[in-house]
Amino acid sequence: MLFKSKKPQKSLDVSEIKDAIENSGFQFFRGIKSGAPLELDVRGQKARFIRLSLQTVTSFHLDEVEVIDKCGNNIALNKPVLCSSFFNGEIKYQGSGVVNGRKNGGCGFHTQREESPWLLIDLQEIVDIDSIRVFNREGEFFTRALSLKVELSSDLKSWSLVFDNWSGLRAFLSQGLNDNEKAIAYAVALEHSKAVSLFNRMVAEGRVTEAASFQAVVNTVIRRHGLAMGPHGFLKTFSFCGEEEKSKICAELERILGWLNDEYGVAAFITSGTLLGMVRDGDFIPHDDDLDICYIGNASSEREILEERAGIAKFLRGKGCGIQESNVAHYWCVSPGGVKLDIFTGFIESGHCSINPLPREAINESSIFPVKTERFHGHDLTLPAEPESLLEVNYGPDWRKPDPFWKFDWARAKEEYKFLYFGV
Numbered sequence: 001m002l003f004k005s006k007k008p009q010k011s012l013d014v015s016e017i018k019d020a021i022e023n024s025g026f027q028f029f030r031g032i033k034s035g036a037p038l039e040l041d042v043r044g045q046k047a048r049f050i051r052l053s054l055q056t057v058t059s060f061h062l063d064e065v066e067v068i069d070k071c072g073n074n075i076a077l078n079k080p081v082l083c084s085s086f087f088n089g090e091i092k093y094q095g096s097g098v099v100n101g102r103k104n105g106g107c108g109f110h111t112q113r114e115e116s117p118w119l120l121i122d123l124q125e126i127v128d129i130d131s132i133r134v135f136n137r138e139g140e141f142f143t144r145a146l147s148l149k150v151e152l153s154s155d156l157k158s159w160s161l162v163f164d165n166w167s168g169l170r171a172f173l174s175q176g177l178n179d180n181e182k183a184i185a186y187a188v189a190l191e192h193s194k195a196v197s198l199f200n201r202m203v204a205e206g207r208v209t210e211a212a213s214f215q216a217v218v219n220t221v222i223r224r225h226g227l228a229m230g231p232h233g234f235l236k237t238f239s240f241c242g243e244e245e246k247s248k249i250c251a252e253l254e255r256i257l258g259w260l261n262d263e264y265g266v267a268a269f270i271t272s273g274t275l276l277g278m279v280r281d282g283d284f285i286p287h288d289d290d291l292d293i294c295y296i297g298n299a300s301s302e303r304e305i306l307e308e309r310a311g312i313a314k315f316l317r318g319k320g321c322g323i324q325e326s327n328v329a330h331y332w333c334v335s336p337g338g339v340k341l342d343i344f345t346g347f348i349e350s351g352h353c354s355i356n357p358l359p360r361e362a363i364n365e366s367s368i369f370p371v372k373t374e375r376f377h378g379h380d381l382t383l384p385a386e387p388e389s390l391l392e393v394n395y396g397p398d399w400r401k402p403d404p405f406w407k408f409d410w411a412r413a414k415e416e417y418k419f420l421y422f423g424v
Contacts, residue, residue: 252337
């Protein structure tokens with residue numbers, strides 16, 4: 001579809017924006033399990049190198065890339081690859097997995113989050129190419145690859161563009177659109193950054209009613225993909241989870257909390273949004289997209305607290321969990337059953353509990369100990385002794401009133417818990 005670069009005479013409604021982007025050739029390609037890879041017909045092209053790149057700030061990951069010759073052979077199989085970076089410096093993400101012939105819906109490679117990440121495949125000779133098949137990662141993070149460009153070269157100097165998934169989006173954006181229209185256009189293409197930025201600006205300026213209305217509009221656009229605009233972008237929120245899935249989530253929470261309490265010997269319990277939903281609503285908060293637990297450790301000095309935290313990470317890895325450090329001093333954990341949760345660090349000082357990122361020494365020990373268990377979606381989850389007291393420290397005295405715009409004060413937390421963020 002071609003768009004005139006002329007300022008519209010009236011504001012565009014959501015359906016007009018949605019139809020324009022989706023009819024422009026944009027492809028919501030997925031992976032092997034969905035049966036919806038990207039199929040590119042490039043007959044008549046000769047090349048040695050295939051470069052795949054993105055056009056935004058994000059992490060790049062795909063499951064598999066196949067380059068098919070006119071005889072139907074995958075000539076990319078086990079060929080050398082190079083990528084712009086690899087996640088956390090882990091060798092398993094360096095790229096060879098994207099051409100190993102094994103498609104499972106996971107990550108054949110994975111870059112760091114960066115500007116315009118890329119992957120290069122070297123076919124080792126100039127060959128006739130018939131088609132290229134790109135198998136995306138399955139799950140909610142398939143969206144990261146949707147700004148894909150594919151280029152071919154014989155010498156790494158001259159490149160031929162054979163696919164640009166954002167070409168129609170860019171043509172549409174060349175019109176004189178307002179900020180809302182631009183953000184919604186990007187949202188149709190499942191690029192969340194513009195919508196999140198505009199939403200946060202509205203909230204910061206006190207335009208909360210307008211922000212809520214804008215968020216609702218964005219959600220109507222992306223809901224058919226099983227996504228909603230939550231606190232961390234476009235992700236699968238609990239509004240999409242049925243009772244069976246919630247029970248599975250709670251089973252994994254119960255297992256990890258049990259490991260920490262019964263085997264490692266720290267007091268671990270649900271906190272923040274997970275605790276708020278359970279106590280206030282008797283369910284997960286619909287617009288939330290992650291799980292929160294914390295532990296109160298046994299260490300007292302800063303160095304010992306850091307050593308204990310590292311020990312907990314090692315312990316959970318030994319149980320089959322995936323553990324990564326976040327940029328805000330907590331662990332991102334993926335349970336053996338594939339459930340994602342945040343693990344926050346706490347410790348005792350002067351008869352009080354301090355839990356990052358909550359204010360230090362703001363919670364009496366008696367509000368936390370002894371921890372207790374309550375049934376939630378068929379499983380026993382650990383809670384603090386007085387969950388209401390913790391929720392008041394976390395969310396303020398009006399914690400019972402839903403506030404979709406609430407956020408942690410990370411600047412204060414980084415100052416108060418400096419050693420957790422920057423070491424000693």
